[in-house]
Structures are given as C-alpha cells and as structure tokens.
Amino acid sequence: MDNDSIKVLVTGSNGQLGSEIKAIASTYPMLSITFTDIEDLDITDEKAVNQAIQSLRPRYVINCAAFTAVDKAEVEVDLATKLNSVAPSLLAKSCKDNGCKMIHVSTDYVFDGESKTPYDEHSQVNPVSQYGISKLNGEKEAFLSGVCMVIRTSWLYSSFGGNFVKTIIRNGKIKPELRVVSDQVGCPTYARDLADLILKIVSKGHKGFIPEIFHYSNEGVCSWYDFACEIIKLSNLDCNVMPIGTIDYPLPAKRPQYSVFNKEKIIKSYHIAIPQWKESLGNCIKILKKEGFI
Numbered sequence: 001m002d003n004d005s006i007k008v009l010v011t012g013s014n015g016q017l018g019s020e021i022k023a024i025a026s027t028y029p030m031l032s033i034t035f036t037d038i039e040d041l042d043i044t045d046e047k048a049v050n051q052a053i054q055s056l057r058p059r060y061v062i063n064c065a066a067f068t069a070v071d072k073a074e075v076e077v078d079l080a081t082k083l084n085s086v087a088p089s090l091l092a093k094s095c096k097d098n099g100c101k102m103i104h105v106s107t108d109y110v111f112d113g114e115s116k117t118p119y120d121e122h123s124q125v126n127p128v129s130q131y132g133i134s135k136l137n138g139e140k141e142a143f144l145s146g147v148c149m150v151i152r153t154s155w156l157y158s159s160f161g162g163n164f165v166k167t168i169i170r171n172g173k174i175k176p177e178l179r180v181v182s183d184q185v186g187c188p189t190y191a192r193d194l195a196d197l198i199l200k201i202v203s204k205g206h207k208g209f210i211p212e213i214f215h216y217s218n219e220g221v222c223s224w225y226d227f228a229c230e231i232i233k234l235s236n237l238d239c240n241v242m243p244i245g246t247i248d249y250p251l252p253a254k255r256p257q258y259s260v261f262n263k264e265k266i267i268k269s270y271h272i273a274i275p276q277w278k279e280s281l282g283n284c285i286k287i288l289k290k291e292g293f294i
Contacts, residue, residue, distance in 0.1 A: 009058040011091070012065025014035050018104060019160035021062065021196035025107055028199045034058070038065070043087040046094075053094045060202045060209075061095055061102045063088055063142075066135070070109070071252040073131035075223075084134035088148075089141035096145045101209050102200055106139040107132070108154035108186065108217075113256025120262040121213045122153075129253040143213065150196070150213045154259045155227070158191035159287040164224070169294055170232045172239040178232075182225035182243035186259030187217035190280035197272065210269060215261035218277035230278060234285045235294045247269040 012018045013035035025033050036054055042048050043065055053061065065072060066084055073080035088104050095102045109132035110125045127133045142148040157163040171178055194216060201208050222230075225243040232239050246255070263274060288294050 004058070005030055006055065006202060007058040007064050008033045008060045008062060009052070009056055010062045010064060011037070011041060011043050012063065015064055015068075015193045016156055016158040016163060017195055020158055021064070021192070021199065024192065024195055025198065028203050030203055031199065034131060039138070042082050043091060044082045044214040046090050049094050050097075053098050053100065057098070057116055058100050058222035059206070059224050061100060062198060062202070063091055063102060063104045064242040066105070067131070070129060070131045070255075071231075073134065074129065074252045077130050080130055080134040081137070084131070085137040085141065088138035092142040092145035092148045092234070095226070096147045100143065100209070101206065102145070102148040103201065104139060104142045106146050106150050106152040107135045108152060108256060109257035110136040110139070110152065111256055111259070113184075113258045115258055118260045119215065120243050121215060121265055125216040128256065131253060137215070143284070147211060149201075149209065149211050151194070152213065152215050152261070153154065153189045154217045154261060155186050155188040156186060156191050156194070157284065159284055159291065159293075160191070162169040164227065165231055165284060166288070166293070168228050169235050169237070172232050172235065172237040173294075175218055175239060177240045178228060179242045179244045180225045180228040181246050181249055183253055184257050184259070185221060185223050186256075187219075187221060187247045187261055188227055188277045188281065190275070190277075190284055192283070193218060193275055193280055197270070200272075201270065214220060214266040214269070215263050216266050217261050217263065217275070218280050219263075219274045219279040222277065230281060231285070234282055235288075239293075265290045
C-alpha cells in the first residue's frame with residue numbers, strides 16, 4: 001500500500017455491514033483498511049479506543065459495531081447502552097482528539113413509526129424501544145463531536161450473519177407455510193449497497209465528507225409480508241406465505257409500524273443512484289444460491 005493511501009479503521013467487522021465492507025474492500029485500492037471486532041478492540045474501553053486510534057492514525061473510523069438484538073435489548077439494557085451509546089461517544093471523542101473523521105451507522109428505530117410520510121433527517125425522533133433509545137443516544141453523542149457523519153439505515157440484510165432474509169429462507173425450506181406481519185412497512189437495505197456507499201464516501205477523502213445525518217435504504221416500500229413473499233419467490237421455494245397483524249405476533253420490543261426514509265439528501269449530496277429493493281434482494285439471493293444456502 002503506497003503512502004498516499006487513505007487509512008481506515010472499521011469496527012464491528014464480523015457483523016453484516018462490516019463483513020460486506022471486507023468483501024468489497026479490494027475494489028477500493030486507494031484505501032488501507034484495518035478491520036477489528038470486539039476480540040481485537042473493545043470499543044467500550046476508552047483507553048483501548050484511544051490507543052488503537054493513536055497507534056493506527058486512520059483518516060476515517062467506520063463504526064459498524066452495535067448491539068442489534070432488539071428484543072434482548074429490553075432486558076440487557078446495560079449492554080445495549082454500552083455498545084450503542086457509550087462506544088460511539090468514545091470513538092467520536094477519540095477521533096476528534098486525533099484529527100480523524102467518523103462514520104457511524106444508526107437505525108430507523110430512532111423513530112416511533114407513527115408518521116404517514118417518509119422520515120427525513122429533520123423528522124422528530126421518538127424511539128419506542130430500549131434498542132432505539134440506545135441507538136439515538138449513541139448517534140447524538142457521536143454527532144456532537146463535530147467530526148461524525150451519521151447514516152441511518154433500515155431493515156438491513158446480507159449474505160453474512162443472521163437476518164430476516166436468511167431466516168425466511170431457512171424456514172421456507174422446511175415449513176409448508178409461514179406467517180409474516182403485513183402491517184409494518186419500511187425499506188429493506190442490502191448491506192453490500194450501504195458498504196459500497198460508505199467506501200465511496202471515504203475514498204473521496206475529506207472533500208467528500210459531510211459531518212451531518214443522512215438516511216439510506218434501498219428504493220421502494222414494502223411490508224415484512226411483501227418482503228417475505230419476494231424472498232420465497234426468488235429462492236424458488238415451495239412455501240405459502242400468510243399475512244398476519246402485529247397484534248398476532250407479540251414481541252418484547254415494540255417495532256415502528258412505518259419505517260420509510262426520505263433519501264433525497266444523500267442522493268443529492270453524493271450524486272448516487274440507489275438500487276430498488278427487489279433488484280438488490282436478487283443480488284443477495286444469487287450469492288446465497290452460489291454458496292449453497294438455498
């Protein structure tokens with residue numbers, strides 16, 4: 001790697017988004033990326049965070065680490081707070097102290113889902129779960145540093161890790177019928193598309209970095225039921241999908257009923273074309289077929 005390369009530190013590199021960044025990193029030869037996960041770097045430890053950033057001297061830190069078990073967060077509040085609130089604050093402070101920039105990934109769960117129109121970056125936040133509260137506090141703390149870009153995303157999935165797409169396929173292979181909620185509406189996001197956007201931003205250097213809040217998901221709108229139907233169809237599985245209401249599928253954490261994003265700001269700021277959700281789902285399914293998951 002030459003001296004002109006842009007140094008990047010990625011946290012949470014074994015999760016869905018971090019794994020996708022790893023998978024496409026070679027297509028960005030101008031970036032010199034160090035991948036870490038909790039085993040290599042405890043991002044809840046201020047001393048460890050400072051040592052890592054002072055030692056590596058990255059130009060960017062991409063924080064993909066999070067406590068994402070939404071229902072567990074209702075009971076494991078302290079752990080969710082440490083990973084989703086404290087860690088982003090520590091990372092952002094260290095970035096500010098060491099002259100680097102940070103990209104932090106947040107969630108649609110910062111909203112209550114009561115809106116009837118797509119949420120933009122100025123929409124009123126009002127989380128209705130411990131997970132949402134912890135993520136909102138984390139993005140607020142990171143954003144206050146003045147060196148952090150926050151990208152909120154929704155319904156993230158990937159060929160890596162555990163997610164809705166892989167759960168539907170796994171169950172669709174062994175069950176004749178699946179019951180899926182049809183009254184929660186949102187925008188799926190293929191983690192590879194988000195990973196590509198993030199690497200595009202950091203590859204531009206500081207001239208491409210805007211320390212503001214942005215919304216990103218794939219284009220289009222669907223319910224979890226619609227999403228499941230498309231997954232079953234593209235996977236060529238013989239399984240019937242039945243729509244049910246949220247009331248028929250109670251969970252510990254409340255979910256936003258409406259999680260649709262207005263993405264005009266990120267489209268105009270970075271001159272990007274965002275793929276439709278069905279197109280991106282098809283790309284993910286192709287990989288899962290190639291890997292023998294389907």
